[in-house]
Amino acid sequence: MDVLVEIRHLFFWYGQRLVLEDINFDIKRGDFLAILGPNGSGKTTLLKCILGLLKPQKGEIKLFGVPVEEFSEKWRLGYVPQRAIALVDPVFPLSVEEVVGFGLLPKKKFPRFLARADKDAILKALKQVEMENYLHQRISKLSGGQQQRVFIARALVSRPEILILDEPTTGIDAATQERFYDLLAEFNQKGLTIVIVTHDIGIVNKHVKQVACLNRRLVYHGTHEEFCSSPRLQQIIGEHHLVIHRH
Numbered sequence: 697m698d699v700l701v702e703i704r705h706l707f708f709w710y711g712q713r714l715v716l717e718d719i720n721f722d723i724k725r726g727d728f729l730a731i732l733g734p735n736g737s738g739k740t741t742l743l744k745c746i747l748g749l750l751k752p753q754k755g756e757i758k759l760f761g762v763p764v765e766e767f768s769e770k771w772r773l774g775y776v777p778q779r780a781i782a783l784v785d786p787v788f789p790l791s792v793e794e795v796v797g798f799g800l801l802p803k804k805k806f807p808r809f810l811a812r813a814d815k816d817a818i819l820k821a822l823k824q825v826e827m828e829n830y831l832h833q834r835i836s837k838l839s840g841g842q843q844q845r846v847f848i849a850r851a852l853v854s855r856p857e858i859l860i861l862d863e864p865t866t867g868i869d870a871a872t873q874e875r876f877y878d879l880l881a882e883f884n885q886k887g888l889t890i891v892i893v894t895h896d897i898g899i900v901n902k903h904v905k906q907v908a909c910l911n912r913r914l915v916y917h918g919t920h921e922e923f924c925s926s927p928r929l930q931q932i933i934g935e936h937h938l939v940i941h942r943h
């Protein structure tokens with residue numbers, strides 16, 4: 697099977713503090729992987745290492761077979777960062793089109809100029825999340841769930857092969873979250889590889905195919921069926937390795 701992300705013997709320290717310890721796993725094309733773990737267990741740090749935003753002190757990450765530090769096709773990974781919605785400035789008048797347009801920057805030589813093809817790509821990404829009627833609206837005027845869809849469109853506009861989301865439903869009501877996960881499942885069925893850091897173990901259970909439990913070390917990595925049926929799950933919860941907190 698096509699391995700998109702390869703993680704081998706990964707260690708990461710913030711100063712003296714070891715946050716990721718000897719992490720090893722692969723992400724394959726078509727995976728829908730949930731990364732679970734308590735607050736402070738290293739989930740965001742792991743995503744940032746995969747995205748090349750943080751440089752691990754030890755170990756190796758390959759993206760599409762290329763070491764992350766040499767990988768130049770960043771557009772092949774779409775990223776929805778944690779608390780993206782909270783960063784929407786109610787005063788600064790960014791339109792939906794502009795926000796989604798930022799997702800094209802890794803592909804563009806002249807970032808300030810939106811060409812016809814860019815506008816088409818933006819509209820197409822917005823259609824994928826059913827937000828095409830909001831093109832010229834201010835992002836700050838939208839609801840949390842609508843903003844979330846716009847951030848997904850921003851991540852999708854470069855037509856990535858992996859979509860990486862860091863706790864994307866924080867601050868969104870339960871019904872909207874359900875629809876949001878249904879949408880991700882649809883993308884996955886069409887072939888998009890998805891990696892999601894989440895605390896919503898209940899909702900995410902419906903759709904994910906693989907689960908990784910992180911608590912500085914990788915406590916568990918396997919298929920979702922194994923995860924649910926295995927006595928190991930009970931053991932993990934029993935050992936308090938996987939205490940799920942909320943923000």
Ligand SMILES: Nc1ncnc2c1ncn2[C@@H]1O[C@H](COP(=O)(O)OP(=O)(O)OP(=O)(O)O)[C@@H](O)[C@H]1O
Nearest residue numbers: 710711715733734735736737738739740741742778
């Ligand atoms: N820039 C930083 N400098 C120093 N320590 C940091 C930094 N960023 C994160 N940490 C610490 O590293 C540990 C792992 O943080 P990380 O954000 O990766 O965890 P997380 O599992 O994503 O947590 P959460 O579920 O709360 O988002 C935490 O103890 C955090 O306080």
